Structures are given as C-alpha cells and as structure tokens.
Amino acid sequence: xxxxxxxxxxxxxxxxxxxxxxxxxxxxxxxxxxxxxxxxxxxxxxxxxxxxxxxxxxxxxxxxxxxxxxxxxxxxxxxxxxxxxxxxxxxxxxxxxxxxxxxxxxxxxxxxxxxxxxxxxxxxxxxxxxxxxxxxxxxxxxxxxxxxxxxxxxxxxxxxxxxxxxxxxxxxxxxxxxxxxxxxxxxxxxxxxxxxxxxxxxxxxxxxxxxxxxxxxxxxxxxxxxxxxxxxxxxxxxxxxxxxxxxxxxxxxxxxxxxxxxxxxxxxxxxxxxxxxxxxxxxxxx
Amino acid sequence: xxxxxxxxxxxxxxxxxxxxxxxxxxxxxxxxxxxxxxxxxxxxxxxxxxxxxxxxxxxxxxxxxxxxxxxxxxxxxxxxxxxxxxxxxxxxxxxxxxxxxxxxxxxxxxxxxxxxxxxxxxxxxxxxxxxxxxxxxxxxxxxxxxxxxxxxxxxxxxxxxxxxxxxxxxxxxxxxxxxxxxxxxxxxxxxxxxxxxxxxxxxxxxxxxxxxxxxxxxxxxxxxxxxxxxxxxxxxxxxxxxxxxxxxxxxxxx
Numbered sequence: 001x002x003x004x005x006x007x008x009x010x011x012x013x014x015x016x017x018x019x020x021x022x023x024x025x026x027x028x029x030x031x032x033x034x035x036x037x038x039x040x041x042x043x044x045x046x047x048x049x050x051x052x053x054x055x056x057x058x059x060x061x062x063x064x065x066x067x068x069x070x071x072x073x074x075x076x077x078x079x080x081x082x083x084x085x086x087x088x089x090x091x092x093x094x095x096x097x098x099x100x101x102x103x104x105x106x107x108x109x110x111x112x113x114x115x116x117x118x119x120x121x122x123x124x125x126x127x128x129x130x131x132x133x134x135x136x137x138x139x140x141x142x143x144x145x146x147x148x149x150x151x152x153x154x155x156x157x158x159x160x161x162x163x164x165x166x167x168x169x170x171x172x173x174x175x176x177x178x179x180x181x182x183x184x185x186x187x188x189x190x191x192x193x194x195x196x197x198x199x200x201x202x203x204x205x206x207x208x209x210x211x212x213x214x215x216x217x218x219x220x221x222x223x224x225x226x227x228x229x230x231x232x233x234x235x236x237x238x239x240x241x242x243x244x245x246x247x248x249x250x251x252x253x254x255x256x257x258x259x260x261x262x263x264x265x266x267x268x269x270x271x272x273x274x275x276x277x278x279x280x281x282x283x284x285x286x
Numbered sequence: 287x288x289x290x291x292x293x294x295x296x297x298x299x300x301x302x303x304x305x306x307x308x309x310x311x312x313x314x315x316x317x318x319x320x321x322x323x324x325x326x327x328x329x330x331x332x333x334x335x336x337x338x339x340x341x342x343x344x345x346x347x348x349x350x351x352x353x354x355x356x357x358x359x360x361x362x363x364x365x366x367x368x369x370x371x372x373x374x375x376x377x378x379x380x381x382x383x384x385x386x387x388x389x390x391x392x393x394x395x396x397x398x399x400x401x402x403x404x405x406x407x408x409x410x411x412x413x414x415x416x417x418x419x420x421x422x423x424x425x426x427x428x429x430x431x432x433x434x435x436x437x438x439x440x441x442x443x444x445x446x447x448x449x450x451x452x453x454x455x456x457x458x459x460x461x462x463x464x465x466x467x468x469x470x471x472x473x474x475x476x477x478x479x480x481x482x483x484x485x486x487x488x489x490x491x492x493x494x495x496x497x498x499x500x501x502x503x504x505x506x507x508x509x510x511x512x513x514x515x516x517x518x519x520x521x522x523x524x525x526x527x528x529x530x531x532x533x534x535x536x537x538x539x540x
Contacts, residue, residue: 006308006346010384013303018383019374037413041397044410048401051442119396122375124414125388281377 021280022127031127038130042137060142061149068097075214085216087248091154095247096213098150099240102143102172103179104204109135110183111190111200114283121283128283129276132183140176147172154247167246174265175239181268184276191283211237218252232257235264301351304466304497305372305389309381312342312367341367343521344381351496356512356529358502358536364521365501369468372499386496389466390415392459400444404435404454407443411458425461432483433457453480460487463494470501485511505533 022030031038050056072093084092113131114121121128147168155161190196210231212220217237221228231237238257245253316337341364349355359365370376372383373391397414398407408429412422430439433453443451469488488511492498502508508515508529515532517525519539525532 004346006306006348007382007384009303009348010306010308013306013384013386015303015306015384015386018372018385018389019377034413034416036419037410037416040410040413044399044402044406047406048399051401117396120414122370123391123393123396125374125390126414126416 019281021277024277027127027129027277027280031129031133034126034130037126038134039137041130041134042141045134046138046141057145060145064098064101064146065094065149065153067101068094071097071214079215083215083220085219085252087216087244087250087252088157088159091157091159091247092216092244093214094150094153095244096211096240098146099175099243100208100211100213100236102139102146102175103182103207103236103239105142106136106139106179106183107186107204108200109139110179111186111196113183113187114191115194115197128280129184129273132187132276133180136176136180136183139179143172151247159247162249164246164249168243171239171242171246171261174261175235177265177269178235178239181265181270181272184272185268188276188279191279207234207236210234211240213240233260235260235268238264301353301496302386303348304351304386305349306384307345307347307349307368307372307381308384310342310345310368310371310378310383311340311380312364312371312376313379314339314341341521342371342378342518345518345521345523346381347516347523347526349497349499352492353514354492354498354500354512356500356502356508356515357518358505358508358515358533359518359524363518365518366470368518369470369499369501372466373468385466387465389468389499390462390464392467392469393455394459395455398443398455398458401442403442404430404439404446407454408439408458411455412461415459415462417462422461429457429461432460432487434480449477449480456484460484460491463491466497466499467491468499468501471503481507505537509533 021027050059053059055062072090076089076093110132113135114128117131120131151161151165186196186200211217211234212231217228217231221231232241238253238260241253242257242261245251316339345364345368357365357368367376369391371378372385373389374383375391394411394414397411399410402410408426409419409422412425412429413419417425430436433450433456435450435454435457438446438450443454446454485507488498488500492511498511500508500512512529514527515525515529516523517532517536525535
C-alpha cells in the first residue's frame with residue numbers, strides 16, 4: 001500500500017476531528033438545545049418506575065414515611081429525651097427523614113447516571129451532563145409531592161401553618177444545586193472507579209448520622225463546640241436545620257447557615273460542572 | 287490483494303471527502319476473569335488482570351459524498367467498533383477520524399423505556415436523536431405509519447413482539463436526516479415487506495445524506511444498497527473496493 005497523507009486530505013476538504021470536546025460555551029448551548037431530552041427522560045422514568053408498582057406514585061411518599069415510622073418507634077423509645085431540641089419530636093423526625101432522602105437519592109442515582117446508562121452513552125451523541133441532570137430533575141419531580149405530604153403531616157400533628165413555610169422554596173433551590181454538584185462529581189468518579197458504588201452507601205450513612213435526623217446535633221454536641229461547628233459546616237445538616245426552622249417558625253437555625261446553604265450549593269455545583277465537563281470525551285469509552 | 291484509493295473502479299466518480307479515517311487504532315481495556323486469568327493470579331497480589339483487546343489495528347480510508355459503503359467481516363472483527371469510533375463514541379488509542387459533520391449512528395434502542403407506551407417512546411427517542419418537540423409532533427404520524435403500529439402505539443413497548451419493536455425502533459431512528467449515517471445491521475429487522483421498505487428508506491437517506499455506512503452480515507442487502515465495500519478482518523482493513531469483488535473474496539475466505 002502506498003502511504004497516503006490522510007490528514008492532508010482531511011485538511012484540504014475542511015473536515016473536523018470527530019469526538020473533540022466542545023468548548024464550554026458550545027457545550028452549554030448544546031445542552032440547552034437538548035433540554036427537552038433530559039426533562040422527558042426524567043419524567044418518563046418516574047412514570048415507568050411507578051407503573052411497575054401496584055401503589056404507583058404513592059411509594060414516593062410511603063417509603064420515607066415508613067422510614068420515619070421505623071426511626072420514630074426505635075429511637076423515640078431508646079434515645080434519652082435530652083438528645084432532642086425544643087421542637088416536637090415526630091414532625092422534627094419526619095422533616096429530617098424526608099429532606100435527607102432528597103440528598104441520599106440524588107447522590108446514589110447521580111453516581112450511577114453514566115455507568116448505568118452505558119448503552120445510551122455508547123450509541124447516541126449528546127452532552128453527557130444531561131444524564132446526571134435528568135436524574136436530579138427526576139428527584140425534584142418526586143420531591144414536590146413529598147414536601148406537600150410532609151406539610152400536611154406536620155399540620156395534622158399540630159404545627160400551625162406560617163408564612164415562614166414558603167422559605168422552604170429557596171432552601172430547596174440551594175439544596176438542588178448542592179445535590180446536582182454532588183451528582184456530577186460522583187458520576188465522573190464512578191466512571192473512573194466502579195468501586196464507588198460500594199462506598200456511596202457508607203458515605204450516605206455517615207452523612208445521615210452527622211446530619212442529625214432523629215436527634216438534634218445542637219443538643220447532643222452542646223458540650224463539644226468544636227465538633228459541633230464541624231458538623232454544622234455540612235451543608236446537608238444546614239438544609240435540614242433551615243427547613244425545620246421554617247416549618248416550626250422557631251428561629252432555631254442561626255442566620256449564617258444561609259451562607260453555607262447558598263454558597264455550599266453554588267460552589268459544589270460549579271466544581272461539579274467543571275469536574276464533569278473535563279472528562280466529557282472519556283465517558284462510555286471503557 | 288488490498289486495493290487502495292488509487293485503483294478503485296474508474297466508473298465511480300467520487301465527490302468531496304466527507305469522512306477520513308487516518309491510521310485508526312482502538313483498544314479496549316478489560317478485566318479478564320475465568321480459568322485462564324485465575325491461573326496467573328495469586329490471592330490479592332495480581333487482582334486486576336488487565337487484558338487489552340486490540341480491536342482496530344490501523345484502519346485508514348477516505349469516504350466521499352454520495353457513497354454508500356458496506357462494511358463486512360466476521361463476528362468480532364471490529365466492524366461495530368469502527369462504526370462507533372467514526373461516530374466519535376469511542377476515543378481512538380492512536381490515529382484520528384475527520385468528518386464534515388458529526389456522523390450519526392442509526393439506532394435509538396438504548397434511549398427507549400420498555401414499560402412505557404410506544405407513543406411516549408417515539409417522543410423520547412426523537413428527543414434523544416436531537417429532534418425538537420415541534421419536529422417530533424410534525425413527524426409523529428409518519429413514524430407510526432412507517433412502523434405500521436397505528437393499532438398498538440398506546441400499549442407499553444414490552445408487550446410488543448420483537449419484530450414490532452424492531453420496526454418501531456427503526457422508524458424512530460430514521461426520522462432524522464443525517465449528512466453522514468452509520469447503519470449497523472438495521473436492515474435485518476422485521477418481515478419481508480418491512481425490510482423492503484427500510485431498504486428503500488436507507489436509499490432515500492443516502493440521496494439526502496451524502497455518505498452512508500452499512501454494517502451487515504447479509505451479503506444480498508450489501509450488494510443491493512452499496513457501491514463500495516470495506517472488509518474488516520481481525521481489526522485490519524483487508525480489502526476496499528467494488529462490492530462484487532470484495533464480497534466474492536470474503537465469501538471465498540470462509
């Protein structure tokens with residue numbers, strides 16, 4: 001075979017290299033054009049997962065409720081009363097379980113968003129970031145009925161409705177940014193190291209205990225200020241604490257928690273986007 | 287007896303180059319297991335037995351506008367790998383692929399959700415291919431009609447027979463026009479009538495498109511639709527040229 005300078009042929013014909021990563025701006029433009037795909041994928045996946053169960057959509061609310069009931073009966077009995085704050089225990093617990101579930105599900109589903117969709121990644125061209133985004137959209141779709149049911153339950157349990165309840169909306173916006181950032185980071189890490197899926201439940205468990213779901217961190221760690229400060233720097237704890245504050249209208253969460261909620265969400269999201277985008281060419285290649 | 291660009295049949299006057307594949311190598315890294323790997327593995331020390339599969343070993347060719355290129359070869363010869371790297375879905379270990387526009391692999395299989403109705407899957411598949419909501423609405427009837435699924439479109443896809451879902455997948459996949467199209471075994475779906483229809487559709491797409499690659503084990507559909515054939519053998523380009531000649535040599539090699 002004679003040697004042919006293929007690169008020169010390509011250059012002459014004005015062809016571009018296939019598979020080169022798009023610039024940051026072009027990448028976001030592509031994502032915006034394909035937003036309908038991410039939204040429909042999320043929406044249809046919710047419908048599909050529900051159509052397989054007899055109780056359908058009710059499970060979105062039923063499973064955290066059963067969790068709360070379990071923790072309530074076990075830890076409501078064995079944990080001493082001084083581990084609780086001034087807020088009524090059962091609504092306190094339910095808010096904790098519901099809000100924490102938004103984080104834990106985003107984390108585990110986000111981590112699997114690339115590896116779990118390998119065949120999709122291998123057969124179609126689209127900005128890969130749409131997959132973790134679709135997972136977060138799905139979690140948000142499921143969050144809305146959860147929050148509504150949560151409010152009804154706490155009302156039935158005797159917490160009076162207040163205008164402060166609307167503060168839940170900005171808190172959840174910050175938390176969604178945080179969750180998306182975490183999902184993007186864990187999605188890429190899982191591509192490099194499959195073993196991540198084994199570690200994620202462990203990290204989630206640690207987060208669960210350091211967030212303070214069935215006890216008040218502030219009450220338990222009252223005599224260990226240094227530890228308490230570290231625990232309070234965990235954004236997930238602050239999202240839960242801020243929602244509790246909003247629901248009980250108690251002023252229990254200090255104002256600086258808003259800074260961690262907002263900045264923590266924003267910084268995690270920016271880091272997540274950059275970290276995920278940098279490996280765009282590598283997804284689905286091994 | 288490899289033919290090169292220079293001695294391609296003279297009666298074909300190629301247009302401008304649309305795809306240039308330049309010394310393409312693709313390697314897969316896999317963790318081997320099983321008996322062979324276990325023998326060489328001591329407990330804990332060599333747990334990750336990496337085996338490198340060299341799927342493509344330096345493939346080069348130029349495809350031109352208006353060409354319809356058949357890709358043949360035995361199972362595992364690297365045909366699908368070649369298609370996926372032309373589409374930019376696999377990064378080459380060495381070499382590069384150039385194209386006039388992003389080549390598209392025909393297929394939406396992976397985007398579809400089995401427990402949803404055919405109707406929702408048409409929408410989802412269209413969006414996955416990059417159609418807009420409006421384009422899908424405009425093409426919806428055409429897609430369903432082409433698949434011949436008017437009666438069952440509101441049923442969940444998992445209730446379809448394999449032929450029915452293959453027809454629907456094909457119809458969704460061909461709803462978008464591409465300049466460079468890669469078709470992997472898609473013609474082997476459905477009954478005789480549908481196969482005719484899909485071959486016709488591929489021909490139409492070729493006229494609009496510019497360049498079509500067709501991977502198939504069916505020599506008759508290769509001879510029917512292609513005007514050039516590439517034979518991939520163990521990751522090497524073994525032959526490239528006139529369909530009849532290449533297919534004849536390929537069949538003689540078996």
